Amino acid sequence: MEILVIAMIAGIVGAVFMDLVEFQLERAGYSSGVTAAYVGRWLVNLLNGKWLHKDIEKTPAVRHEVQLGMLFHFIVGGGVVALLYPAFIQLVGLQTLSTHLIAGISYGLLTSVLPWLILLPSFGWGWFGMKTPFESEPVIAPLLSHTAYGLGIGVVFILYEVFTA
Secondary structure, eight states: OHHHHHHHHHHHHHHHHHHHHHHHHHHTTOOOSOOHHHHHHHHHHHHTTOOOOSOGGGSOOOTTHHHHHHHHHHHIIIIIIGGGHHHHHHHHTOOSGGGHHHHHHHHHHHTTHHIIIIIHHHTTSOGGGTTOSSSOOTTHHHHHHHHHHHHHHHHHHHHHHHHHO
16 A cells, blocks of 8 residues: 555656646747646546547637546546556566666666657647647657656655655
């Protein structure tokens, strides 16, 4: 049970790392085009039975979409996805302190498939976001931000092992 709590904390830290990197990437002109508002809009529509959009940008806004999008981001990153990290390290056999950085980054890279194959297509932007209706970097931006997510997870697990050894 303790490992699941650590995984949730690691996921939240990873989500914060991701947000910080996305902010810097956006300032440098590299954005996937995904915003908290779009995620919140997608979530509300998903809960109402609408999975796919022709273009999420043209879907009518919903109340509190930014807040809902951020909440969903931290629930998914801090909970659902991060809780799979302990299984991932067991599966690939990277269970020592020295390998958590490699395992975390690898896991973060692996999670890049989530926006590429689920979120961006459901926004109406195609596989890997190749049909975004505006200038964006839908392939590289998620790779970089999800690497930061994995780094956050790896750092928390390293700190956990250092302080519990």
